[in-house]
Amino acid sequence: MTDAGARLEVAQASRILFGLGIVDAFGHASRRHPDNPQQFLMSRSMAPGLVTPDDVIAHELDGDAVPPATGPVFLERFIHAAIYRARPEVGGIVHSHAPSVIPFTVVDQPVRPLAHTCGFLSGTGPAFDVAEIAGDGTDLLIRDPALGKAFADHLGHAHIALMRGHGFTAVGSDIVQAVFRAAYTASNCQLQMAAMRLGTPRYLTEAEAAACDAATSGQVPRAWNLWLTQHVNF
Numbered sequence: 001m002t003d004a005g006a007r008l009e010v011a012q013a014s015r016i017l018f019g020l021g022i023v024d025a026f027g028h029a030s031r032r033h034p035d036n037p038q039q040f041l042m043s044r045s046m047a048p049g050l051v052t053p054d055d056v057i058a059h060e061l062d063g064d065a066v067p068p069a070t071g072p073v074f075l076e077r078f079i080h081a082a083i084y085r086a087r088p089e090v091g092g093i094v095h096s097h098a099p100s101v102i103p104f105t106v107v108d109q110p111v112r113p114l115a116h117t118c119g120f121l122s123g124t125g126p127a128f129d130v131a132e133i134a135g136d137g138t139d140l141l142i143r144d145p146a147l148g149k150a151f152a153d154h155l156g157h158a159h160i161a162l163m164r165g166h167g168f169t170a171v172g173s174d175i176v177q178a179v180f181r182a183a184y185t186a187s188n189c190q191l192q193m194a195a196m197r198l199g200t201p202r203y204l205t206e207a208e209a210a211a212c213d214a215a216t217s218g219q220v221p222r223a224w225n226l227w228l229t230q231h232v233n234f
């Protein structure tokens, strides 16, 4: 993919995530640079629903913008920087404060896959807690490289990591898959909450989750192409 194509993709992902209600004024999407795996592309600090390709800038894996940004960059760019550094196979990342997910970050209730579109959630661990690293009195944000590394360590090899009182982060082999996983994480949390009100949910088994994930992974572009027509006007 060309540099311009990659910047367009970040802008498209940002618009789609806003259109789907996965991000609001806050949250962000990124993808690894197509020519340089030691860099990633994300927008300058702004509401994702307003991002255009011209707002997308390159960052080094320590979080610094290259060339140095003339305006504000995202405070939580260290989430992306640390994960790209730790996980060479990750090509796209979404960070979200989706309301349907946050309740699961503050109670002892794991997010577990119950719908066939959500097998990738198998293995999602308990929420990362900034307080365990930085103590009491923080704003819960991943605002420096040390917290970024601690969060990437917590994510491990999973596709999703929850963040206490904050939200979650989804990774994918590309930004399209990361957007898909972010959208269906929020969906699964809505379904799980609804199912728990009715009774004891029957979740996907590990084998079912693996089979569902394999089947759904091939369908990701179908969702992306629909969302492009619904939510992106460039």
Ligand SMILES: [Zn+2]
Pocket (backbone or CB within 6 Å): 027, 076, 095, 096, 097, 141, 166, 167
């Ligand atoms: Zn955040």
